[in-house]
Amino acid sequence: MQDAHLWWIAAALAIAAELASGTFYLLMIAIGLAAGAIAAHAGLATSGQVVAAAVVGAGAVALWTWRRSREPAGPAATADPGLNLDIGETVHVSAWDAEGCARIHHRGADWTAVWAGSPHEPPPGPGTYTIRALRGNRFVVGR
The missing domain is CATH 2.40.50.140 (Nucleic acid-binding proteins)
Structure with a gap:
């Protein structure tokens, strides 16, 4: 099985887990896994795929956390x-x-x-x- 298929399967599992749990951060991780799949399609080595997935996933989580911190808190x-x-x-x-x-x-x-x-x-x-x-x-x- 190609590396890209494994990345897409992992992304699909992360999306399924997000739908089951409602944890929006898993969707951000799935975006990172999809970036790993795209890197595999681009022909990068396994280390490049992991770096792409980690950078995009961590960046998405950091961006989402920053965005939520800027929103006013709802009522108690x-x-x-x-x-x-x-x-x-x-x-x-x-x-x-x-x-x-x-x-x-x-x-x-x-x-x-x-x-x-x-x-x-x-x-x-x-x-x-x-x-x-x-x-x-x-x-x-x-x-």
């Missing part, structure tokens, strides 16, 4: 409305206690809500609030 899991459907919902607070907590009724159950503002700033008073995040089993609410 405790404040991500895509993970917690309660975030963004409105609730009614009838009274706040001295510790800045309130008992609210939401989705057919009683919950503890805490004020999203500064700990030194008291909650504004009774009224309608929006769930901003989850802290443990407490809703963090704000206006």
Whole structure:
């Protein structure tokens, strides 16, 4: 079997592993393996093929890592409305206690809500609030 065939088989296996695991970095490695196959088609020796695969694969991983580091971080899991459907919902607070907590009724159950503002700033008073995040089993609410 020719060297190029082995490189293409390795690239296909890396793509299959990426599809099974969802690890995008395996796709970058597959690009490097494809570069090794192209180097084999170009007639380079085995050492040249390995160098081509390593340089392109490592470069693709480095480029992807650099690109991801420049993107703004998404919301924390405790404040991500895509993970917690309660975030963004409105609730009614009838009274706040001295510790800045309130008992609210939401989705057919009683919950503890805490004020999203500064700990030194008291909650504004009774009224309608929006769930901003989850802290443990407490809703963090704000206006």
